[in-house]
Structures are given as C-alpha cells and as structure tokens.
Amino acid sequence: MFSTGSKYFFGVSFLGAVSFGIYMFLIGESAIGATALFGLVAASGLLTALLLSTRDGAKDEDGVAATTAAPTGSIWPLIAAVGTTLVLVGTITTPVVTLFGIVVLLAALIEWTVLSWSERASSDVAYNTALRKRLLNPIEFPVLAAVGLGVVIFSFSRVTLAVNKSVGATAFILLGALVLAAGVLFSIRPNLKRGLVIGICVVGAVGIVAAGITGMGLGVREELVLAKEEGHYVHQQCGAEKSEFFDKRPLGGVSATASVDTHIDLIDGKLVAMVQGVTKGQNTITISRSNPTNIVFRNNSNGEYRLVASLGSKMVTAGVSEDVVQCTQLIPQGSEQLLTLKVPKPSVAGKPYTLTVPGLTGQSIEVIVP
C-alpha cells in the first residue's frame, strides 16, 4: 500500500502529530511551538498524500528508470531522522536547536533526494554516481570547507581567549606561518603523496581542535572575566578606577558610533554640546523621556577628565531615595567615551539634570527631559 517515499513522510507526520499532542497537553504555552509542530504534521501529511497518489512520482511501469542495480545503502535517512528529532527537541528547549535541526534536515533531504534520483537515472551505476557528484559536489565542498574552517577558527579563538594576550598573538603568528609553509610545500611539491598531505592536514586540524577544547576547559583569562563583570562599553562607575582592563576608546562599536545623539566636547576647559543636526554648540540638550540616548564625551583638553551626568534621584525604598549619577571613565586628551542616558522622569520632577566635569567650575550643560 505505502510506497517507499511515503513511508518516511508518514512516519514524520505521525511523529509530529504525537509531538504536537504531547506539546499541547503537557508542555506548550507558546503558539509558535504549536504552530511549528502543526505545520510539520500538515506538510508531511501533504507530502505523504502526494507520494501515495503518484506512487513516488512513477507515472506507470514504463516510466520507471531502467536501472537494474539495487539502491545503495544510505546514511541520509538516519541523518534526516536526527534532524527531525532536533527540530522537535528545539521547540521545547531552545530555538537554536530547532534551527540546527532544520539545517540538518534540509541537507539530508537534498542529499537523499538527489541520491535516489541519480540511482534511477540510468542503468549505468558509474554514470549515476558521476551525475550525483556533478550536481552536489559544487555545493558540498564549499559548505564542508566553510564548516571545517569555522570549527578551526572557533577552536583557535578559544585558545587565544584562554592564554595571555601576547602568547595568543605569538601562537597566531606561528600558526599562520605553519599554514603558509604547508601551503608553499604543497604548491612546490605537487607530487607529494596523497596520504602525506592528508596526514598533515588532519594532524593540524585535530591539533587545533584539541587545543580549542582544552582552551574551553580552561575558560577565558582573568582580565576578560573582570572586564565583563565591570561592563566593557557602559562603564558608569564614578570615583577611583577599579580596573585597568577597559577599552579606553569603546566607540569602536559600529552601533554606538552610528547612533550618537549628541557629542559633549570639552575644549580648552569649556564644555559645549554638539547636537546632531544642529550646527551651533549648545549649553542645553533635550532628550526624550524613557528613551535610551547615546551621548559621547570627547576630551580635547589637556589632562584626564570624566563626564558626570546627574539625573535627579530615584526612590530606593519607601521614603528613601538616592541620586542617579552616571559617569564616563577618566579619559585622556584626545579620547572619547560613550554614555547612554535613559531618564524616566521629566526635568520638572526635581532638581535640574546636568552634565558636568569634576574639577571644572562653571561648566555645565543642562539636560532637559520634557
């Protein structure tokens, strides 16, 4: 009754229906998960019906390709089943697993479909194999190469994050030199034994992956842990510096650089606000309420200065309030630093909001929140 192709989709459909039932009655609160599973059931059910009605696409007995060879054993159904499982597991764990499952499933379906088609293309097995390769190798090789490179790069990045910064740089230089040397060797000695070339590549890749796994086991180096704890890009701690590991020029971030509302310039001991779209310097800035607003403090005066944003006070507990203050770090002349302000209350709520620079008297920019 069931054709070969329809069996698989019937199985997926059945499994999806069971998963849908379990998800709906035992786990699910999310409409997305239910929709995904129902979609799977519907799609695979449709494909089952389609394959049954067309008998796997065979119009009639005469239309069946004239192959006499038995189909080869294939690993793709197994991989497709793993992909399907991952998709289902992802709906109740994390979307990344679902995404990975979809990729695996799609790859397996493409490979399996092309393999099945090519095996029925003619009665010549060698021709059929060549046909499959001609179709899929242009996709398989770049994808596998990208995945392999990704694994190597990711592994090496774990090493550089785990070891001392200078050791990491040295290792990078050495590895680069080794890769270059191997490349040169392969190009000037094209007649090297195939086994030797493969051996060098495998040893190198396995070595890097092993080093990466070791690096992951060791964890990132201490200074990066500290920097993460203290906030790499939004350092808002006033008072003495606690860490020496901060990036003094955090505006490398594209999003921050592209989204600056106002530059606060300290030029020869005078503060001035350069508001985007306004040509003249201002001594007040207006920012909208409850909306994160990026301002950049640029120190163009001799000496180290920080910008301090005094943004009123907030209630901590009943009857107890504390001042809301945000600061940049002390930054040297020629440096700049980002500060993101989000003020939930209007200026009329209390004392004026200001931007000041400790150590400079008479220099203040009023922050108006309508």
Next chain:
Amino acid sequence: MRHQNTTERTATGINRLAGMHRRVIGVVAGLATTMFLASCATNAPQDTWKPKGPNAQKIDNLQKPVFAIAGIIGVIVTVVVITAVIKFRDKGQPMPRQSHGNPALEITLTIIPALILTIVGVFTVRTVFDLAKTSDTEMIINVTGQQWWWEYDYPVQNEFGITQPIITSGQLVIPAGTKVLLRETSRDVIHSYWIPALNGKRDAVPGRVQLNRIEADKPGIYAGQCTEFCGLSHANMRMEAVALSKADFAKWVANQLKTYTPPAENTLAKEGEAVFMNQCTRCHQVNGMKRADGTPVIAAPDENLVSGAAPNLSHLMSRNTFAGATFDLLNTTCRKDVWGADSESFGAKYLSGVSESCLNQTDLRGWLRNAPGMKPMYSNPALLASTGGKYRGMPNLGLTESDIEKLVAYLLTLK
C-alpha cells in the same frame, strides 16, 4: 465532410478569439475607469502629487518626469509583449528558423536603458542631496514615535519665543515659511514619518536620530501617516502638521508656555481633576499639576507602558486631535470649519482651540469608556506576560459614566 468540420472548427476558434478579445478589452476598460475615477478624489489629504512646501516640491519635480518616462517605457514594453504574444502564438505553423544573438540590436537595447537610467539617476541623486541639506535650518523639533502616536518636543529656541521646552503630540505645529528640522527617533519599534505634502518619508529608528526637513509654504493642516508597519494599530498612527503664520505661531507658543491653572473649586472640572490625578497620571503628564500638599504630580508611564511614555496632555484642547491623531477633538462641523479655512483665516480658527460646543463628545467619551475598543492596542491584561505587565497603549480603565462626565469637564479646561 472533413473539410466542413475544419471550417466549423476554424469559425469556432475565431469566435473564441473574438470573445477573449472582448473580455480583455472589458478588463482593461474597467481598470482604466477605476484608475480614472480614483484620480478624481477631492478629499485626498495625503495626495503625493500636491506639494505644499519646497521639499515636497523638489520630490514632485523629480517624480513627475520619472513617472512619465517610466509610464511611456511601460506602455511600449507592454504593447510589444502583447503584440508578440498574439501575433506569434502557436497556430500550428512550422517552427521558425532559430538564431542566436543580434549584437547590434542587443547593444542598442542595452545602451538606451542605461542612458535613461543614468539621466534619471543624476537627477535623483541631486534631489536626494538637496533634501538632505540641513545647514540652513531655522527651527528644530524632536519627533519621537511609539506605538501608536507621535510625540513632538520643542527644545528651547529663544528666537521663536520658546523659552521653555514645549511638548505636545498628534499635531506638529510649525511656522509657515520656516525651514524646520525634525530630529526623529523611536521608543519601541521602527516607525516612519511621512507628511506627503511637505516632504518624503523618514524612518524613526530606536536608538538613532534621523533628520528630516520640512517646510510649509502657507498656513494650513497637512495630513500624514506612519508608513512603516509597527504593530496592531499601525493603520491608526496618524499625524498632522499644522502650519501657522509666524505671528500665529508666536501666539501658539505663548499659549503652550502658559502655566497650569487648576479648575475652580466646587466645579465638575475640579472633580474631574481629582479623577485625572487618581487614574490618568499613572501615564499622562500635565505640566504644572500639583497635589493638595503642593508637590508636583509626575506621571510614571515608564512603570506602565512598554514605550515608557504616554502623550503629555498639557494644553490638550489646543490640539484638534487625540489618541495619536486617530480621532478628532473637534466635531464634524467645527472640523470642517478649520480644515476648510483659507490660509488667512486658518490661524485664528486653529488657535481658538476646542470649545465645549465644538468638542467631539462622542469619540472622547467613547475613548474614556473603552479606549482599546476604539483603537486596537494589545491591552488585554491577560496577555501582558511577555511585557512584564506593561501595556502598548491605553487600557480600559473601567471608568464610571460619572467619572467620564467629570473628566470631560476637566479636559476642556486644558486650553
């Protein structure tokens, strides 16, 4: 006999072809009539072909010739394709001789479109740069979009008499003949600000400030619409730019800077103020409002709304709209009077604000009775788990008819 059958079949085919021609002609005629009738609309405030300011005029100067060129090319291509389809359709004729390539024709057909596109491109790029010019800006207004209304705040600009910041919503008030720079951003999702009569559209993106210059030639009201899909009530996210003469604009500024006057004691409006303080100030600010102990009333939209802001209702009745310009504060008669006014009398009519006799009681009361029933706003309390209990718009406050009566009386005092 066979010959007779062939003749009959030919006649049937010709009849079918004639029938098909009639249907095609009918469809084309229907479409053309629909397009023609659509172009006759008189009440089309967002018509992109009627510029009312220099920026929109620049766009118009570009779009008309480009539209003409594109239209002519479109007609030529369509005619050629249809002719080819009909003339060379399969009639059982032998397969014509196959040929590959005609260098002269191909080069010609490449060069001509390239030239046309180059000419269009030059003028387009020039217009884009013209529209981006902000160096001669005369006035600045910050525009903040959120689901589903626009907030306008005017930074201090002494040359326009704005000695304190002004905040309003729904209607953007500008002086006519003045180059106004809108600094646009958003508090939640991407919106897009577009008043077709004054300029092209510009996205308002969270975390970014986008610049958009507008200028109105004459006093009047110019309608617009958010043009970036932004959620459930995107279609209700409207805006209106109100251009006033410079003298009238100065009067408007002076009114906006007036300090808050609480309603007289023992009046319905005073009772309404108490209801407002109890219910509405959870989100809505009225500048200058104070409690009985003299402390200022500060709204807390950050605790109740996803966007962290609700329209500031100071001087509400100086506007003609509410709820993100979705509804008119003026009733139909008074609205027609303002919208239909000529540019000389418009300012005085607009500045008269909303009196009790002109108030659109139906919509305002309906709004207070059940806001989400009038404008969809995801405000079912049972569905707020993903937003930490915060709303995306005004919920149903469950006000009594008595409360609504008092609130309407109070809101009418916010001139």
